[in-house]
Amino acid sequence: MLDLWRQRLRRHISRQFKYLRLVFNDHFVIALIFLIGALAMGYANLLKLLPPRIWWGGLVVGVLYTVVLGVGQLATLLEQADDTFLLPKESDLFHYLVAARNYSLILPTIFSVLAGIAILPLAAVLVVNFELWSGVMLILTLVILKDTQLWLALLGAYEVNGKTPTLYQHKTYFYGAVYGLILLGLYLSPFISVVLALAWNLWMRRNITGYVLEGQLRFEASIDLEASRQYKILKIYNLFTDIPSLQRHAKRRKYLDFLLKLFPANHRNTYLYLFARGFLRGTEYLGFYLRFLLIGTLILCFVHQLWVSLVLYLLFLYLSGFQLLPFFDQYDSIVFTKLYPIPATEKLAGFQKLLITILGLQWFVTSIPLVFVFGVNLQTGLMIIGGLALTIVFVFGYAKTRLKKGLAE
Amino acid sequence: MSLEIKNLTGGYAHVAVLKDVSFTANDGEITGLIGLNGAGKSTTIKHVIGLLIPQKGEISVNNMTLKANKDAYHQQIAYVPETPVLYPELTLREHIDLAILAYDLDHDETMAKAMVLLKKFRLDNKLDWFPNNFSKGMKQKVMIVCAFMTDAKLFIIDEPFTGLDPLAIHDLLDVVEAKKKAGSAILMSTHILATAQQYADRFVLLNDGKVRTSGTLDELKQTFNMSDANLDDIYLQMTKEAVDNHA
Numbered sequence: 001m002l003d004l005w006r007q008r009l010r011r012h013i014s015r016q017f018k019y020l021r022l023v024f025n026d027h028f029v030i031a032l033i034f035l036i037g038a039l040a041m042g043y044a045n046l047l048k049l050l051p052p053r054i055w056w057g058g059l060v061v062g063v064l065y066t067v068v069l070g071v072g073q074l075a076t077l078l079e080q081a082d083d084t085f086l087l088p089k090e091s092d093l094f095h096y097l098v099a100a101r102n103y104s105l106i107l108p109t110i111f112s113v114l115a116g117i118a119i120l121p122l123a124a125v126l127v128v129n130f131e132l133w134s135g136v137m138l139i140l141t142l143v144i145l146k147d148t149q150l151w152l153a154l155l156g157a158y159e160v161n162g163k164t165p166t167l168y169q170h171k172t173y174f175y176g177a178v179y180g181l182i183l184l185g186l187y188l189s190p191f192i193s194v195v196l197a198l199a200w201n202l203w204m205r206r207n208i209t210g211y212v213l214e215g216q217l218r219f220e221a222s223i224d225l226e227a228s229r230q231y232k233i234l235k236i237y238n239l240f241t242d243i244p245s246l247q248r249h250a251k252r253r254k255y256l257d258f259l260l261k262l263f264p265a266n267h268r269n270t271y272l273y274l275f276a277r278g279f280l281r282g283t284e285y286l287g288f289y290l291r292f293l294l295i296g297t298l299i300l301c302f303v304h305q306l307w308v309s310l311v312l313y314l315l316f317l318y319l320s321g322f323q324l325l326p327f328f329d330q331y332d333s334i335v336f337t338k339l340y341p342i343p344a345t346e347k348l349a350g351f352q353k354l355l356i357t358i359l360g361l362q363w364f365v366t367s368i369p370l371v372f373v374f375g376v377n378l379q380t381g382l383m384i385i386g387g388l389a390l391t392i393v394f395v396f397g398y399a400k401t402r403l404k405k406g407l408a409e
Numbered sequence: 410m411s412l413e414i415k416n417l418t419g420g421y422a423h424v425a426v427l428k429d430v431s432f433t434a435n436d437g438e439i440t441g442l443i444g445l446n447g448a449g450k451s452t453t454i455k456h457v458i459g460l461l462i463p464q465k466g467e468i469s470v471n472n473m474t475l476k477a478n479k480d481a482y483h484q485q486i487a488y489v490p491e492t493p494v495l496y497p498e499l500t501l502r503e504h505i506d507l508a509i510l511a512y513d514l515d516h517d518e519t520m521a522k523a524m525v526l527l528k529k530f531r532l533d534n535k536l537d538w539f540p541n542n543f544s545k546g547m548k549q550k551v552m553i554v555c556a557f558m559t560d561a562k563l564f565i566i567d568e569p570f571t572g573l574d575p576l577a578i579h580d581l582l583d584v585v586e587a588k589k590k591a592g593s594a595i596l597m598s599t600h601i602l603a604t605a606q607q608y609a610d611r612f613v614l615l616n617d618g619k620v621r622t623s624g625t626l627d628e629l630k631q632t633f634n635m636s637d638a639n640l641d642d643i644y645l646q647m648t649k650e651a652v653d654n655h656a
Contacts, residue, residue, distance in 0.1 A: 278498045331496065
């Protein structure tokens, strides 16, 4: 069973690397460096504005520490066919799952440490009596809690007498308990957090074997959980490259139907008809677009340095358009799309119409904070014209050349 | 003469699945494309609809070829694939609308035709659903409706009987029969020989990427020297030959 785990892990990791290579190419790395730089600068600015050592500082910092634990789930790498093929091996599968749990600990641990370090300066400003060693202790607490959380996730894969232990499983209870522990650490002593987290962890570990021996693996639920976990990862990769195995989901979103009336339905707009509906009802692109739009607008409200603001303004437009490009190929696997008696150039034209509408809206919305922050003057005017120019060049220049490659055959 | 395939050699990348395949599917006739798994039925169909490009040979529909005018060629063809694939984000009504737009058909007239078909296949109360969440058979019905509401000259149906319930098979054959009477050519690949024998006018027997023989049932009987055989017997005879040849 452990061999099976190792084999799957090898395959999983090599697949991740294959996709990651595709993710970190193009202009994405440059965009990312800018984004991180801008975020770091914004963070530094924020620290200067905050009131030092205030009584509610711990409450805020506690929330941040708790949120850190939300990153990283149990990666079981279970596959669809497992409930048929591995059913006779159910009891052996425990060793597999333990190995999976141990592996799942690696990335979140690294993340907890990094995030813990990132929180340090904020905590040092906001929290009363916060020293370096308190930060280190709290990071240690986070790591122990992550370990506990993954044991809980493993337990959740089992049921005893048809029941899963909801009290442990319930996310609200878990995060509530974590928040409490962190608050104890911030307001009394970080030592208390470490000791209590450790006690909880050891108690979990002592009980787990007995519980599993008594219980039964929830095959179907565990497989579904893993499938949805992988789906989330693939969805991100899918922004950069085409993931063939990705099964798309759609939501009806009837309340958005009025937007579809913007585009007249005629033969020339066949692809626009399809793309507009796909965009508004698909679960992939609309969500990312709205996030870019919302976060972009908010950030631009708070940035007061002209150049930083300009770079971010253009960057958000670019990223938003960039993430939409793979959408162009979305329907190529559906045979009818290839059979339509429509020239390939119409497909590009339809896509560009959608793209210019979407990015045009973003250009308009994200220009509003610029006017409020920098006032009505020549500078602002030039920035906004720059944004419009980028949008137009992106849609009719960059997108066209990039997508034409796909049309060539 | 609607569909004409001349000396087609083709397949995937460098593997030639089809070797020198020639046959025709005439207007006002149902042509049954019969063969074992892997004989090349679906590959032939993929060549006809233009998903694969021939290595050698020529395919024409009413003397039009894909090469000469891709869009005019596609305008003449309606296709029902074996495995239903639908747009996840479109409702049933929008699938119909999209096909109307794509083939530049008259909206109201085509919608009326579609409604008749939808009623027949008991889908008329599901117009605002996402058909992607339907069962396999129902998805297939959606594709049948979208294909048969058009005025295509050539209907291509890949393995139509496997996912449909008996009532739906009956309804499909009705619809096919009507298109045949209206003068269209129908090319249908299938394994369900009893049904094929009953409805198809002519047969093309594929084996190992080659046309073993083609013609009406009577002509097939002569070729195989089996005077009182049915399609089933002839099919088995062909299978036996194939096994003998391999041995």
